Amino acid sequence: MNDFYFSRLVKLDVKWVSELQGNEHIKSWKSNPFYELILVTDGPVHLQIGDEKLSLSSGECCLLRPWELHTSWQPIEARCGFYWAQFIVDPAPSYRERDEGVGAASASPARAGAQDLRITGVDGSDDICVPRRFRPSRRYELLGLFEQLHHQFREPEGYYRYRCTLLLGQIVGLIAEQWLEQLPTQGDSSASYLLYRRIVNQLDESYVQEMNSAALESELRHSYAYLCQVFKKYAGLTIGAYVQRLRMQRAKHLLVNSSLPVADIARQCGYEDPFYFSRAFKKVEGIGPSGYRASVGADAE
Secondary structure (H helix, E strand, C coil), X not given: CEEEEECCCCEEEEEEEEEEECCCCCCCCECCCCEEEEEEEECCEEEEECCEEEEECCCCEEEECCCCCEEECCCCCCCCEEEEEEEEEECCCEEEECCCCCCCCCCCHHHHHHCCXXXXXXXXXXXXXXXXXXXXXXXXXXXXXXXXXXXXXXXXXXXXXXXXXXXXXXXXXXXXXXXXXXXXXXXXXXXXXXXXXXHHHHHHHHCCCCCCHHHHHHHHCCCHHHHHHHHHHHHCCCHHHHHHHHHHHHHHHHHHHCCCCHHHHHHHCCXXXXXXXXXHHHHHHCCXXXXXXXXXXXXXX
């Protein structure tokens, strides 16, 4: 079984929404240039996608890729039907095989945790898993959202396309959340992730101050070795490296947006020794603070 992975920054654009019953619409092979989400209102709906034959029950959904051939592999009763929505996804989701032993080939803890960090350049792609085929437990809530989406598209008024986008986002989000809730989780994963969030918050609030292991241990009530282990697991970098990146991020902002001397900027970023700050800055950026200020200023002119 394969799953789709949407970026958390994904842009959705609804192209068409309809409700169908019986066999008439898909008795012959169909394909379209958009992603197509099907939600069964009354089943079974006998859907063939390429060589794969499915019988979708009431409340079950299925997501098709652009230009994916599909039809019914046996007649669908007149009482049976489904909603379907065609839409564009930008950036396009990746489509990967699921590791059945794990439950889903979801983003690694490091990638997922990195999105909590207050530094630029964090990769925000492939972090929302939407299964190819799924039957959510909150199917009536999902049906209600699809009904609203269908109504907006059938009776377009004002900024209806914007409202359609919001509703489709809710639908995709609900499917992803329901899928996540049904995955097996390790007993301590939630506790360790909550601790990780506390570490991040502590570092974000105090990174310009002198950081030491004893202070973190006292504040977070865990050994420094364990705090380092948890942080590295979710963030993908060490506590020291994160603090330095926060400081350098602030230093670059002050160099570009203020006329403060480099020594003052160093102190505001947690460095008492401006010479040590300059060496650290050059090691990270490849250029000293004064050179960085001059080069960015020249680019802006």
